[in-house]
Amino acid sequence: DAGITQSPRHKVTETGTPVTLRCHQTENHRYMYWYRQDPGHGLRLIHYSYGVKDTDKGEVSDGYSVSRSKTEDFLLTLESATSSQTSVYFCAISVPRGGYTFGSGTRLTVV
Amino acid sequence: QKEVEQNSGPLSVPEGAIASLNCTYSDRGSQSFFWYRQYSGKSPELIMSIYSNGDKEDGRFTAQLNKASQYVSLLIRDSQPSDSATYLCAPPGSGNQFYFGTGTSLTVIP
Numbered sequence: 001d002a003g004i005t006q007s008p009r010h011k012v013t014e015t016g017t018p019v020t021l022r023c024h025q026t027e028n029h030r031y032m033y034w035y036r037q038d039p040g041h042g043l044r045l046i047h048y049s050y051g052v053k054d055t056d057k058g059e060v061s062d063g064y065s066v067s068r069s070k071t072e073d074f075l076l077t078l079e080s081a082t083s084s085q086t087s088v089y090f091c092a093i094s095v096p097r098g099g100y101t102f103g104s105g106t107r108l109t110v111v
Numbered sequence: 112q113k114e115v116e117q118n119s120g121p122l123s124v125p126e127g128a129i130a131s132l133n134c135t136y137s138d139r140g141s142q143s144f145f146w147y148r149q150y151s152g153k154s155p156e157l158i159m160s161i162y163s164n165g166d167k168e169d170g171r172f173t174a175q176l177n178k179a180s181q182y183v184s185l186l187i188r189d190s191q192p193s194d195s196a197t198y199l200c201a202p203p204g205s206g207n208q209f210y211f212g213t214g215t216s217l218t219v220i221p
Contacts, residue, residue: 043211105153
């Protein structure tokens with residue numbers, strides 16, 4: 001989507017390895033979010049940020065950490081990947097009119 | 112406890128028919144609602160926002176919000192095969208409380 005990019009788009013990693021997903025926005029929005037989407041569970045909030053170095057946990061934050069050192073970048077780290085973290089990860093920004101704009105997603109497979 | 116409930120479907124309608132998608136929510140304080148469309152393998156896309164009780168129309172789409180019943184719906188008139196997707200509803204959220212419905216899968220049959 002315009003203004004928000006995620007990298008990588010796909011990743012396969014081994015259990016126990018660290019993984020970092022990147023979200024980059026060009027819109028200078030204050031709020032950024034990381035969600036995971038799994039069949040039967042829908043979108044669930046992992047962490048969100050309300051400014052540089054200001055972050056908070058969401059519904060499913062265990063096993064994940066985040067960092068935001070610049071307005072435009074929000075990083076999601078899996079310290080030690082597990083198979084239960086196989087999922088599609090979406091970054092989102094909240095937009096002035098309300099609601100979110102989502103990135104294209106990262107499909108992560110932990111083997 | 113689920114904050115937002117949607118019928119998961121799948122919902123199938125013939126081309127040209129009206130598709131009706133429904134959502135109930137538990138937070139009486141929700142003042143607005145958003146509908147997203149998600150094509151298979153793609154990210155959700157915001158398609159409708161409704162900020163007050165009643166109806167809001169945008170082209171073939173009509174969103175309806177009934178705060179007293181804690182019910183929100185999305186009607187798609189003259190359904191097209193390109194409308195086949197999963198539709199998600201969500202209140203605006205606050206703090207770390209951001210909830211989406213699990214989505215309703217819609218298939219429009221040509």
